[in-house]
Amino acid sequence: MxxxxxxxxxxxxxxxxxxxxxxxxxxxxxxxxxxxxxxxxxxxxxxxxxxxxxxxxxxxxxxxxxxxxxxxxxxxxxxxxLADQPTRVLGLAIRLVRDPDATGEALRTLLGADTVAWRPTPAGPLGGVGASTMLLADPAGGSYELFRREPSFTPAEYARAQALVELAATVARRDADRITVLLPDSAEVLVRPATVDDLPAVLELYETCSERSRQRRYLSGAARPSPARLRRLLEPARGLTLVAAVDSGGEAEPVVAMANLLGEGDEAEAALLVRDDWQRRGLGSALLRRLLGHAERIGYAAVLLHVHAENAPILRTVRRQDRPTSVDGDGSVLTVTVPLGVRPAELPRQPNGDPGGAPGAGAPPGSAGRWPQVAG
Structure with missing residues (x-):
């Protein structure tokens, strides 16, 4: 046979x-x-x-x-x-998680392509699948061009290949986002995107924070959020969550801070929680700076922070970003708005003559109180 x-x-x-x-x-x-x-x-x-x-x-x-x-x-x-298609695709996905630079070879293996070439030009509106050619958009920029003499490519193969390319780009982007931050006191922390695997460490972070820090994070009080809600925060559908971890010499690196960027419409809401013994050391400023940079890169118009009026540390943290801001007050709650991609001269001037930064009239948007608040 x-x-x-x-x-x-x-x-x-x-x-x-x-x-x-x-x-x-x-x-x-x-x-x-x-x-x-x-x-x-x-x-x-x-x-x-x-x-x-x-x-x-x-x-x-x-x-x-x-x-x-x-x-x-x-x-x-x-x-x-003899290996079925889902098994082969999962195997290639595992390979890309370990080595996103192997995208071209993974595409060749998946489709049996004769040639696979990366081009610096984007796929554009003509990207797609033909009888013997396939053009895949690389989210990191550029495109992959595949050629196979026979058999003809199919739309299903195109969808599988594009999914693999996007997986590789996501892994590469996540690796690039892993940085070591040197704080002013010479302490080092690893800042990286969070995953659901960080849930136990984030729960421990919550337990080791003081009640005051927890209350500053949540307008509704210091009650611990459910594990299901924390999972959604760790990998939000729109936005980014960062964790800061330190090397303790053990198997697990304790998480000492968490920063969330949660998108809705053309705006995003930011939230920070920093362990008490790591506050006032510049960590909150470093995390917020990365959240603002990420929000600007992906095109959000502004980032909002809903804070207690007495939370002076987070207000100082926002001012250290050296960005124009506006503050709206509603009793004990302030909504701090950081416009993105706007020069200070373009902002409306407050009554005191300064662009932004001064509390003004007006209630915070209807979203106030839905997301974690800031502490640290």
Whole structure:
């Protein structure tokens, strides 16, 4: 017996696939796996088969045509083809998590492409899939151009390949965001994007913070948020969460601060929590600076912080960013707005003649109180 790959298009109508498989079965062909790719011209069926040794490529083509298949492609396969497609894709994803620079080779392996080339020019509106070429947008900039003589690319293959490219870009971006911050007192902390694996360390951070720090973070009080809410904060659907960890010489690095950027519309809300013994050391300023930079890069118009009026440390932290700000008061709650991409001269002037920075009239937006507040 010999392994073969067969691709053929059949009319996307009930019973047509069974006609094709019956035609193969009459010749002793055992179908090991089958994938169905929906296309504009019908259902493209991709088979991995085990055929009797005496059958040739021509015999298999004839069997497909007699089974109402068209545009047939047949080629010998190797034993590695026995791994099903989801398993192969997951294996390639694991490889990219470990080495995002292997994106080109992963695409070649996934699609059996003849050539894979990265171009500095973006994919643009013409990006997509053709019969023998595929153009994939690289979120980090540029594009990947793939060529495969045969069989023709399918929309399903394009979707899988684009997902792998985006995964690699996400991993590379996360690695690039890992930095060591040197504080003014010469202490070093590792700042990196958070993951749900940080949940135990973040719960410990919460428990080791004073009640005052917790109350400054949450307008509603110092009650511990549920693990489910913390998971959402660690990997927000829109935005970014950073954690600051220190090397304690043990297996786990304790988290001493957490910074959240949560997006809604064209604005984002920022929140900080810094462990008491790490406050007033410049860590909160370093974290907020990175949140503001991230929000500016991805196009938010402004970042808001909802704070207690007595929370002087966070107000100093905002002022240290050297950015124009405006402050709206509503009793004990202040909403600090940091416009992004705006020069100080472009801001409306407050009654005291200074651009921003002075409390003014007006209630905070309706979102006040929904997100964690700042402490540190």
């Amino acid at each position: 010999a392994l073969w790959r067969i691709r053929a298009t059949v009319d996307d109508r009930p019973g047509y696939l069974s006609v094709l498989t019956a035609s193969l079965a009459l010749r002793g062909v055992n179908i090991l796996t089958v994938q169905v790719h929906t296309t504009e011209v019908g259902a493209l069926d991709d088979f991995l088969v085990d055929a009797p040794d005496q059958l040739t490529e021509a015999d298999l083509r004839t069997a497909v045509e007699r089974g109402r298949g068209r545009d047939c492609w047949v080629a010998r396969s190797e034993a590695r083809g």
